[in-house]
Amino acid sequence: MSAFASKNGVLHAESVSLPDIAARFGTPCWVYSRRSLETALDEFQQELLGIDSLVCYAVKANSNLAVLDVLARRGAGFDIVSAGELQRVLAAGADPRQIVFSGVGKTVAEMELALTIGILCFNVESAGELERLNTVAGSLGRTAPISLRVNPDVDARTHPYVSTGLKENKFGVAYEEALTLYRQAAGLANLEVSGIDCHIGSQLLDPAPFSEALDKVLVLVDQLAADGIVLHHIDLGGGLGIRYRDEEAPTVKAYLLPMLAKLRQRQLRVLLEPGRRLVGNAGLLLTRVEYLKPGEVKNFAIVDAAMNDLARPALYGSWHDIVPVVPRQGAALPWDVVGPVCESGDFLGRGRELVLAAGDLLAIMSAGAYSMAMSSNYNSRPRAAEVMVDGTRAHLVRRRETVEELYALEQRLPADAG
């Protein structure tokens, strides 16, 4: 059963009612369910029982320390893309030996930090990065474990902004160049070739492209073995989609089983990097209707959350279900649910059939992934509070920002500037 369900006509997060959360922490407010996070991780770990494997949560989807903590306690590793994320996961108690470092633009300072800490693997995305990493590791007297992120050139058939496995994308090294680069890596003194990696996109609803990518990657694995380069692990990336509206998202089993079958006869540790699938449906954005503005052409419900909080509708045209916390009786009207930000793209949902009154609470569903993580302070709007519900308890896991904090790093010109 979903962790967000109606009880006696009131929407709850686990056993805590959303009006209680709004009263305690204010709106807008992100609400996460611990049980949901754990259940989502369990689904992966169940399928991987008895297999040498590690689920590395893609931190960028939601990097709140409490989210990281809940997942780390259940044995998750982490996939990071910056020094900032590295420091976050360490602050949340992560084991360095369970961290993989992805991303196309790793700086010298980021490499130094990760090498000093001793992470599990660098997912290298270019020839230049390979050389730089070798130099940095040498200067520290360390050896860098690496895998190459190979671009298998398969079409993930998802939104172009979140498709990453095609030749035209900036990610990974070209399939045709991978062998040459691996040979080069094997010859560099301060690198240790450890694995191979691919990640073809996000919000994938069809398991076929994953399988297709794996087939291509396994051809490389065999070619490398023939060359005497034996890999220890294969990282299948993330990308498994979730249901936002009425999508048929595959079960974790349907996604993993065909791939695990192909890996059965091989001595390869399996790494995964799910992001959205672990957190997407474990969170919602709680918001209050400020004004109703019915009109001739459109009806606007102006709420206290906006595109600076949840950018996905404005950025990708994404759909999020919008659910009244305490449904009313009456005739539904189509409402555009919009925020107060000065942009026409500032909408959370359009043409939603709802019965509304000013002051009502609404839950913007499926807002656990790429939501708070992509929020901004546009229009000098403090970031909303984040709350983690755990059974009957609601914990404030990030307090609401204050306006003073928004300009705390700024200064006026000096008095003598004229």
Ligand SMILES: *Cc1c(COP(=O)(O)O)cnc(C)c1O
């Ligand atoms: C974004 C990303 C992920 C996670 O993607 P999801 O679609 O959230 O599962 C995993 N690996 C890499 C390299 C990524 O860039």
